[in-house]
Amino acid sequence: MKAAGRSVRTRLRDRVAASDPGLLRLMAGLRTVGAIALALLVLRLFGADVTHLVAGAMVAMVATFAIREKQRGAQAVTLALGLPVALASVTLSTLLSTRVVVGDAFFVVLIFCAVYGRRFGDRGTTLGLIGFQVYFVSLFVGAEPAQLPSLYGTVVLAFACSATVRFGVVATTSAGVLQRLRQAFRARLAQLIAAQIALLEAGPEDVDKVLESMREGTARLHETALMIQSRLEEGTPDQSTARLVQRRIADAEIAAERLGLLLLTARSAERADTLTLHLPGAVTPLVDHAPAQDEAMAKLRRDLRALQALVLRPPAEARGTALAHLRNRLLGYRDEENLPRAGAALQDVFRGIGEAARAVMGLRIALDGPQDESDDSPATARSREELDAEDAAIDAGEERAAEEEPTGLRRPTTRAAVQVAVGSSLAIVGGEFLSSQRWYWAVLTCWIVFLNTASTGEILVKGYRRVLGTVLGVVAGIVLAGLVGDHTWTAFALVLLFVFAMFYTAPLSYTLMSFFVTAMLGLLYTVLQTYSLSVLVLRVEETALGAACGIFAAALVLPVRTDRRTNELLGTVLERLVDVTEGAVDQLSGGPAADLLDTARELDQALGDLRAATQPLTHPITPMRARRDAAQYVVALLETCAYHARSLAATAELLPTHPSIAADPRLRGAVARTVRNIEAIAARVADEHAAVEVETGPSIASLLEQRADGMPRYGRITGRVLRHLERLDEAVVGLARPLDVPVAAPGR
Structure with a gap:
């Protein structure tokens, strides 16, 4: 029963790891929700009013999601530098709120500086983001100069709560993230092998569906490999270890993709094209026969399942001779005399299984350390010697010279800063015509459509998704506002739920993220007792205006087609x-x-x-x-x-x-x-x-x-x-x- 329970937990863990590599989305959602919840709790204990509760929650959210560095020390420094930036931003926003022209002009300058700061890396990007978002928060809650002392306390407390959750409650390390990414790679590799088994057993009418699953599995495996590569320098103790892990990840990825191609060839009337595994909707190779049921095919099914078990079995459950027996049998296919009697295409598949088993063994050694060698067969011992020789040959290599970067208006950050400043100016003017109180929504949308985009087409698509998500979110906000009514803490509970959903879905769908943002803001308007149907309709209008201004600036001001x-x-x-x-x-x-x-x-x-x-x-x-x-x-x-x-x-x-x-x-x-x-x-x-x-x-x-x-x-x-x-x-x-x-x- 204990073994069965461990098996169920292991399968569940593998599925979660495969769906969210490194648990990055889960951790981002929990960290942000935790910071907001802690800020609300502490502010409530101090007897803060609703305005300060909303301001504290939003500043805590900004202070949490804005941090981009991967090392904890760098995160702490950036968070400490972000506090005076936030205090200065809330001060200027509050003092200039009654001076329309000066305040708008300063907002445009702030936006330019925030975007221009991206040229200084993650820290510059974070400080610019904090400065802009805190300025927006002050406008959202309608802060007045008399409230500045209490707002200072709210901002400081929000940053403290963010730091507490980041470094204490939901703490992560580079090594821990890399370890979870490794588990995700194993899980996705096993899923790809499962799709390959399905291809082996599929009839002609099911091949298209199975091939689509293989394409998705191949792309997801490659995505995880790239995520691991981006974390190797921070998550490994030295350069040699990083290069070893990188090499073994690449070997396993190549071996799995080659095995899929060999299986497709074995099921086809001719040699399969590699393009079939990468092009959605590609012409399916001719598969005009049902899966064979002979002895060689039975062995192939058995050995593919054995390869999947070899990938998934964690080190704690790898003791004993059973796994060693599977490994020895699969590695034996690297020797010609161990290949079963079958056609040339099917023998190639068994060779591919042998190479994949070797790659998996190398991956296990690189990720889990030395393995038990007592039950090695001659083929396994030879493969292990090859891996040891490769490990010894890996060195740090030479550093490449840095490429020359463009200057002036040719620099992407400078160009984007000018574009955003122009677009935001248009959004301010147009937003003032729509509403002298809520004009900043147009500016926010214009700002957001430029984030992580580099061409006019990307901005157009992002603006469309923003508007679509906002419209859907307004509908949800109308329904939720009627249900929540005057129940403030029910509204805050739903806000926390939407914040988690927002960060969990952000890498998957920008439309979904925009939906949750708008629904959350509808609840905050309800808490602030400023909710009305006209306000939510105005939100859609301002969003559409901001998106249009951003697209206009991107298309006409220093455009990047x-x-x-x-x-x-x-x-x-x-x-x-x-x-x-x-x-x-x-x-x-x-x-x-x-x-x-x-x-x-x-x-x-x-x-x-x-x-x-x-x-x-x-x-x-x-x-x-x-x-x-x-x-x-x-x-x-x-x-x-x-x-x-x-x-x-x-x-x-x-x-x-x-x-x-x-x-x-x-x-x-x-x-x-x-x-x-x-x-x-x-x-x-x-x-x-x-x-x-x-x-x-x-x-x-x-x-x-x-x-x-x-x-x-x-x-x-x-x-x-x-x-x-x-x-x-x-x-x-x-x-x-x-x-x-x-x-x-x-x-x-």
């Missing part, structure tokens, strides 16, 4: 793709060792930035369907290229420590055409008039020189490298059509 932004990021992705591909092939050809881990990470980061920037083009409401499909196709092709480049880099990293992998100088010539094609596409993206074209010709494998002694031209490892190069070459040529790059016919 979505095309320009995506082209810049696309050029960066192509540049990083060349770096990874050339570095890996050069090392596989016998060249010196390169820092491929960091190069591959930069490729992933650049691709993530591009994926985010194309969201306005791929949004469901976009009327340009052909452009949307082209953007999705380009991103999917680039994800395919990145997968093959990462696989080449992972294989190259094995070269110094694996006697079975030998350098092949012929590979250097095989990749030359692919690199030229990538550079040609990058040149065309940078200059649409560039006279370049993409070359096609014989397959990559045929470019290798024939051997005169009658032996095979290349071994199995070189064959795998060639397959990656071939698929990379095909994907690069595929990029030419949607990007309008001419393709030269073979032989020209």
Whole structure:
């Protein structure tokens, strides 16, 4: 019974970890709600009135969510610096509230400075955010100069409550967050393997649905890998450990994606394309037969479930011989003599299981420390020796030189500050016409639509989502205000619930977050006894006005067109793709060792930035369907290229420590055409008039020189490298059509 209870708790923990990697959303919601609740409790004990209760709750929320640093020491310093900024902001807001022109002019200057402060990193961003939001809070509660002494006490108390909850009640450490992210990676890896098992058992009519699940699982696994990479420096004791974890995470991700591709090929009438695992709605490979029921397929089902158990089983439950038996059997498939009798495609799947088991064992060693070696089989011992040799070869690498940043109005933060200042000025003027009391809602919306956006298209989409969430929130606010009535503490309880929902859903849906914000504000108006239907309707009008002003400023004042932004990021992705591909092939050809881990990470980061920037083009409401499909196709092709480049880099990293992998100088010539094609596409993206074209010709494998002694031209490892190069070459040529790059016919 105890074992069964642990199993249920483990499965529940894995599901929670997979749905919220690192529990980052849960912790953000609990931390903010805890700070607000503590501030309300203390203020109530001091006999504060409703105005100070609302001000204290909102300042506590701002002081909590504004902090961006990951290290506790840096968070404490920023919170301490934020207090005098908040006090100065509430002072100026209160004193200037009766001087309309001067107050509005100062508000615009404050907005400019708050946005410009982003150039100074997380701390500058936080202090600017605190200054703006506290100024807004003072306007919201209608603070008067006579209330300043008590407001000072409220602000100080709110910051103290925020610090108490952050560093005491809901305390987190970088190492703890990284540990939870590791658990999330394991859980999502197990979910991807479960989807692969479903693919193995799916009939022809179910393949589309299963493939969609595999695409989602692959994307979620990659998302978690990137989150881990962003936390490694703060969450690990030294650079060597960080690089080891990064390497093992990358190995496991590549092995899982390759296993899915091999399974898809085994179920298909022909070799599957990697693009199928990245492009939503891609054509499903022909699957015209029901799953086989022979002995080899039975073994495959059994071993995939064993691989899933190997991933999920925590160290505390890994004692005994059962898990060792599973591990030994799976790692045995790395030896040809242990492969079951089956077709070539099915044998490739068993080889993929063996490589995935090796990656999982490396991951367990990196995350959980040394494992019990008493029950190792020869295949397991050999795999462990390989991993130990790789671990010893990992070093810190060299630091890259910092890239030169643009200056003046070309600097993104300066441009955004000017745009927000212009948009806010328009919002103030228009908001005053709508309401001399609630004009600041338009300014708030204009400010918010510029947060974390970098192009006109992103601002347009964010403004649309803001307005939609606000309209829905107004409807909810009308209903809740009628239900709550004069029950102040019931309203505050619902406010806490909505605040938690707001922060828990923020990374998932901006529309949902806007809904909860507006519903919460409706309750606060009820508490302040300023609620009316006209106030909530005015909220929608001011929100729409603010969004329109923000979009107008973004489109006409120093605009960054979505095309320009995506082209810049696309050029960066192509540049990083060349770096990874050339570095890996050069090392596989016998060249010196390169820092491929960091190069591959930069490729992933650049691709993530591009994926985010194309969201306005791929949004469901976009009327340009052909452009949307082209953007999705380009991103999917680039994800395919990145997968093959990462696989080449992972294989190259094995070269110094694996006697079975030998350098092949012929590979250097095989990749030359692919690199030229990538550079040609990058040149065309940078200059649409560039006279370049993409070359096609014989397959990559045929470019290798024939051997005169009658032996095979290349071994199995070189064959795998060639397959990656071939698929990379095909994907690069595929990029030419949607990007309008001419393709030269073979032989020209």
